[in-house]
Amino acid sequence: MAHDPVVAPTVRAAKHLEPRFVFEEAEAAADAKLAAYGRKPNVLFVLFDDVGWGDFGCYGGGVAVGAPTPNIDKLARDGKLLTSCYSEPSCTPSRASIMTGRLPMRHGLMRPPMYGEQGGLQGEITIAQLLSDAGYVTQCVGKWHMGENRESQPQHVGFDDFYGFLSVSDMYTEWRDPYFFPEIVYSEERTKWIENQPFSKCFVHAEKGGEIEEVEEVTIPVLSLLDDKWCTYSQDFIRRMASLRGTPDERPWFLYHNTRGTHFDNYPHPDWLGKSPAKHPYKDALMELDDIVGRLVQTLEETGQLDDTIIFVTSDNGPEMETWPDSAYSPFRSSKGSTWEGGQRVPGVLSWRGMIEPGQATDGIFSLMDFFPTLLRLAGATGSIPDDRYIDGVDQTSFFLGEGAESNRKYLYYWLGTTFSAVRCGEYKMMLASTTDDDRDIQNSGGFSGVTQKYTYSRLYNLYLDPKEQHSYMIRKLPYLDAFTAGLTTHFTSFAQYPAKQVVGGVG
Ligand code: CA
Numbered sequence: 001m002a003h004d005p006v007v008a009p010t011v012r013a014a015k016h017l018e019p020r021f022v023f024e025e026a027e028a029a030a031d032a033k034l035a036a037y038g039r040k041p042n043v044l045f046v047l048f049d050d051v052g053w054g055d056f057g058c059y060g061g062g063v064a065v066g067a068p069t070p071n072i073d074k075l076a077r078d079g080k081l082l083t084s085c086y087s088e089p090s091c092t093p094s095r096a097s098i099m100t101g102r103l104p105m106r107h108g109l110m111r112p113p114m115y116g117e118q119g120g121l122q123g124e125i126t127i128a129q130l131l132s133d134a135g136y137v138t139q140c141v142g143k144w145h146m147g148e149n150r151e152s153q154p155q156h157v158g159f160d161d162f163y164g165f166l167s168v169s170d171m172y173t174e175w176r177d178p179y180f181f182p183e184i185v186y187s188e189e190r191t192k193w194i195e196n197q198p199f200s201k202c203f204v205h206a207e208k209g210g211e212i213e214e215v216e217e218v219t220i221p222v223l224s225l226l227d228d229k230w231c232t233y234s235q236d237f238i239r240r241m242a243s244l245r246g247t248p249d250e251r252p253w254f255l256y257h258n259t260r261g262t263h264f265d266n267y268p269h270p271d272w273l274g275k276s277p278a279k280h281p282y283k284d285a286l287m288e289l290d291d292i293v294g295r296l297v298q299t300l301e302e303t304g305q306l307d308d309t310i311i312f313v314t315s316d317n318g319p320e321m322e323t324w325p326d327s328a329y330s331p332f333r334s335s336k337g338s339t340w341e342g343g344q345r346v347p348g349v350l351s352w353r354g355m356i357e358p359g360q361a362t363d364g365i366f367s368l369m370d371f372f373p374t375l376l377r378l379a380g381a382t383g384s385i386p387d388d389r390y391i392d393g394v395d396q397t398s399f400f401l402g403e404g405a406e407s408n409r410k411y412l413y414y415w416l417g418t419t420f421s422a423v424r425c426g427e428y429k430m431m432l433a434s435t436t437d438d439d440r441d442i443q444n445s446g447g448f449s450g451v452t453q454k455y456t457y458s459r460l461y462n463l464y465l466d467p468k469e470q471h472s473y474m475i476r477k478l479p480y481l482d483a484f485t486a487g488l489t490t491h492f493t494s495f496a497q498y499p500a501k502q503v504v505g506g507v508g
Contacts, residue, residue, distance in 0.1 A: 003021070003023070003406050004426070005021070005365070005406075005407070005410055005425060005426045006425055006426040006428070006480070006483050007483075008021060008410070010022075010410050014387065015497065016386075016387050016388075016389065016391060016498065017373075017385075017390075017391055017394075018390075018391065018392050018393065018394050018494075019394075019410065019490065020394035020408040020409060020410070021406065021407070021408045021409070021410060022408070023398055023405070023406060026398035026399075026402045026406070027398050029398070029402055030397045030398040030400075030401045030402060033401050034378070034397075034401070037355060039252070039308060040134070040135065040136070040252040040378070040379045040380060041252065041308055041309060041352065041355075041378055041379075042241070042252050042253045042254070042255070042305060042308055042309040042310070043131075043252075043254045043309070043310050043312075043375060044238075044255050044257065044300070044309050044310070044311045044312070045098075045254070045255070045256050045257065045312050045371070046257050046258075046292075046293060046296065046311070046312065046314070047095070047098070047142075047143075047257070047259070047314060047315070047316055048259050048261065048262065048289055048313070048314065048315040048316070049143060049168075049169065049258070049259060049261065049262060049263040049315070049316055050091075050262055050264070050315065050316070050317060050319060050320045050328060050336060051261075051262055051286065051289070051315040051319075051328055051346075051347065052315070052318060052319035052328025052329045052330040052347075053315075053318065053329075053330040053331070053332065053342075053345045053347055054328075054329040054330050054331050055067070055069070055286055055328050055329050055347070056069040056072045056073060056076070056290075056347055056349075057069045057070070057072070057073040058072060058073040058076035058077070058349070059081075059083075059347055060331070061329050063277075065278070065283075065329050066277045066278025066279075066280070066283050067276045067277070067278060067283035067284075067286045067287050067290075068276075068277075068287065068290075069286070069287070070290065070294075071290045071291065071293045071294030071297065072293050072313060072349060075293065075297060075311065075313065075349050075351050076349045076351075076361075077358065077359060078353065078358045078359075079311070079349065079350050079351030079352065079353075079358060079360070080349075080350040080351070080356055080357075080360045080362060080400070081348070081349055081350075081360065081361040081362070082347075082348030082349070082350065082362060082364070082366050083361060083362065083363045084345065084363050084364060084365045084366060084407075084412075085314060085345070085347065085348025085366045085367075085368070086344045086345060086346065086366065086367045086368065086412055087314070087315065087316055087317045087318070087344055087346045087368050088103075088368075088415075089317060089318075089336065089337055089338060089339055089343045089344055089414075089416065090111060090316075090317050090336055090337055090343075090448075091112050091168065091263075091316050091317055092109045092111065092112035092113065092145055092146060092504070093109055093110060093111065093112075094316040094317055094368060095144075095145060095146050095258075095316055096121060096124070096146050097367075097368060097369045098127070098368045098369065098371060098372075099121065099124070099126040099127055099128065099146065099157070099372075100121075100124045100125065100126060100127075100369075100372065101127065101369050101370075101371070101372025101373060101385075101391045101392060101393035102124075102369065102372075102390065102391060102392050102393070103369070103392045103413065103415060104415060104417075105415055105418065105495070105500045105501070106389065106390055106392065106500065106501060107121070107124050107501065107503075108501035108502050108503030108504065109121075109146065109147075109503055109504050109505070110417045110418060110502065110503075110504060110505030111417065111505035112145060112168060112504075113145075113147060114167075114168070114171065115171060115197065115199045116148060116197065116198045116199030116200070117504065118147075118148075118149055119147055119149070119152075119503045119504035120147015120148070120151070120152025120503070120504075121147055121151075121152040121157050122149070122151040122152055124157070125386050125389075126157045127158075127254075127371065127372050127375060127376070128140070128154070128157060128159050128254065128256065129157060129158030130158070130376060130381060130384045130385075131158070131254045131375065131376075131379055132158050132159075132160065133381070133384060134376075134379045134380065134381035134384065135251055135252065136251060136252050136253055136254045136379065137160055137241065137251050137252070137253040137254070138158055138159045138160050138161075138253070138254045138256075139159065139160060139161050139162075139234070139237050139253065139255045139256065140154040140159040140161070140162045140163075140256045140258075141162075141163050141164050141230050141233050141234045141255070141256070141257045141258065142163075142164040142165075142226075142227075142230045142257055142258035142259055142260065143164060143165060143167075143168065143169070143258040143259070143263075144162070144164060144165065144166045144167075144258070145166070145167055145168050147166075148166045148167060148200055153166065153206060153212060154206065155206040155207060155208050155209060155210060155212075156209070159208065159256070160207070160208045161205075161206070161207055161208065161237075162204070162205065162206045162207075163203075163204075163215075163230065163233045164203060164204070164230060164258065165200065165202075165203040165204065165218065165260075166200045166204065166212075167200050169223070169260050169263040169264070169265070170263065170264055170265060171199060171200075172201060172218035172223060173218065173219070173220050173223050173265060173267070174265060176219060177220060177265065180265070201217055201218060202214040202215060202218060203215050203216055203218055203222075203226065221267075223260065223267055224268060224269050224270070225269060226260045227259050227260050227261055227269065227285075227288055227289065227292060228269050228271075228288070228292075230257070230259070230260070231257075231292045231295055231296065234255055234257045234296060235296065235299045237253075238255065238296070238299045238300060238303060238305065239299065239303055241253050241305070242303035242304065242305055245304070245305075252308075252379070254375075257296065259289055259292065261285035261286065261288060261289050262282055262285045262286050262289065262328065263320070264320060264323040264326040265323075265326060266281040266282050266284070266285040266326055267281065268281050268284035268285050268288065271288075272285070272287055272288045272291075275287060280325060281326065282325065282326050282328070293313055297311065306353050307353050307354045307355075309352070310350075310351075310352040310355070310356075310378065310400075311349075311350070311351045311352065312348070312349070312350050312351075313347070313348075313349040314346055314347055314348050314349070314368065315346040315347055316346070317336045317337075317343065317344070317346065318330055318332070318334075318335050318336050318338075318341075318342045318343045318344060318345060318346060319335050319336060319342065320335060320336045320337075320447065321334075321335035321336070321342075321447055322335070322337075322447050322448060322449060330342045330345070331467055331468075332345050332467055332468065332469075333467070333468045334435065334447065334450075335447040336448070337435070337447035337448035337449075337450065338416070338434065338435045338450055339414040339415070339416045339421035339422055339434060339435070340434060340435070340469055341429075341463065341467065341469060343447065344414060346368075348366060350400065352400075355401060356400060356401060357403040360404065362399075362404075362407070364399055364405075364406055364407025364409070365407050365409045365410075365411075365412050365424065366396060366399070366407060366409065367392070367393065367394075367409065367412060369392050369393035370393045370394050370395070370396045370408075370409065371393065372385075372391065372393040373385060373391065373393050373394060373395040374393070374395050374396045374400065377397045378397065382395075389498060390494050390497070390498040392413075394408050394409050395408060396408050396409070410425060410487070411423055411424065411425050411490075411491070412424040412425075413487075413491055414431075416433060416434070416435065416452055417452070417505055418500070418502065419433050419452055419454070420432060420492075421433045421434055422434070423484055423487050423488060423491070424463070425483055425484065425487060427462055427463050427464040428460060428461070428477070428480055428484075429460070429463055429469070430458050430460050430474075430480075430481075431455065431459045431461065431469075432458045433452060433453060433454040433455065434450075434452075434453060434455075435447070435450025435451065435452060435453070436450035436451050457474065458474060459472035459474055460472055460473045460474035460477055460480065461473065
């Protein structure tokens with residue numbers, strides 16, 4: 001009989017760990033598969049910026065929306081395509097949740113720090129640090145955006161090497177572009193004023209424990225080349241790791257590759273300018289990202305590492321729709337910044353040749369936080385998960401490795417800054433608060449410009465029947481309240497035992 005996530009009970013292994021479904025047979029099969037494999041796999045984690053759930057061909061976009069994505073589509077055919085993969089509502093909260101396996105209310109980064117604003121990962125324990133402790137070479141490339149302060153920089157939180165920028169794409173270029181900021185570009189005084197502000201204007205390089213070295217100032221022409229340069233850097237890393245195979249220096253590796261694209265504003269690489277059928281900069285940039293995935297996978301293949309590398313391609317949040325048409329495609333309600341599905345449902349393409357059965361699509365709930373315990377299990381380092389703090393990610397190893405396997409996650413909790421917003425279980429989502437309840441945001445505007453509102457009575461949406469979340473089903477479906485109340489009690493109790501933390505963005 002098929003497992004029913006609404007009905008089935010979860011198991012809590014320890015009080016600081018999120019309860020999860022444990023499927024005895026699937027767990028044993030995963031253990032046997034890993035034992036037969038007998039190595040610590042390499043990890044290639046590709047994180048896009050603001051790419052929408054529907055942008056890739058394998059999610060219904062691609063050719064249909066003027067930007068074919070053949071490489072990502074192939075990767076999905078060769079592996080597992082996740083349709084209920086969740087980020088947090090915006091960039092920094094998501095990235096810090098991937099790094100720590102914890103919700104923004106626990107690591108404290110509720111929204112992105114901007115223009116040199118202080119605040120970051122200090123005090124947190126990252127997946128990079130724990131994989132490094134487990135013998136991995138750890139490489140971070142591209143966008144960071146988890147704090148510019150020294151103790152939050154990648155080379156101080158577990159990465160051996162970092163080549164990329166510390167902040168977010170628009171901050172490097174928007175004030176340089178006369179179309180968006182004529183009042184700065186055409187004023188010497190204002191140009192000087194912004195140039196003297198203490199925020200990072202260069203992309204940088206750093207080595208473990210060392211200081212940041214500036215590589216180049218990120219002007220608009222420089223920005224258009226960044227994704228290509230970063231890809232080359234990652235390809236060189238993959239080749240260097242391959243050259244150590246069979247030597248005493250051979251080690252497994254974790255490559256955390258973060259693209260610049262397709263965050264606004266997009267200035268395509270000259271080789272991609274006008275190359276998409278849409279001829280639009282966003283679509284040109286998206287095609288370049290697809291090509292980058294192709295290049296990275298090809299380099300793994302050429303160096304004989306494809307069978308030893310788990311690959312995951314995803315996005316840090318839903319589409320940004322306040323910069324339309326420099327924005328993405330999602331069939332869900334609203335966009336980046338919100339807890340409607342459009343804000344948090346992101347693509348998730350998983351591949352590991354020989355270990356993950358090809359050609360699978362699954363709607364099992366998966367949070368990007370789940371990588372934290374899952375990767376540690378694959379690395380044989382589950383014992384290193386810290387027990388002095390709450391870990392919201394759940395181990396999804398059996399979900400990853402089993403053919404047709406079920407997700408180990410029962411509940412997905414949505415937070416809108418410091419306001420609790422919603423919980424999903426099975427195909428149902430109960431919402432207690434959201435951004436603006438306005439018909440216009442059904443059509444994907446909204447996001448950061450919305451107003452937080454708490455509902456008098458909670459609402460219930462059936463995400464299979466109503467992916468746009470327009471029809472509250474609550475009054476017809478009251479029996480589900482029990483399942484949700486149990487989930488909420490567990491969740492809120494965890495905050496009583498492990499108090500919330502706020503570093504950046506204290507308001508909802
Ligand atoms: Ca983002």
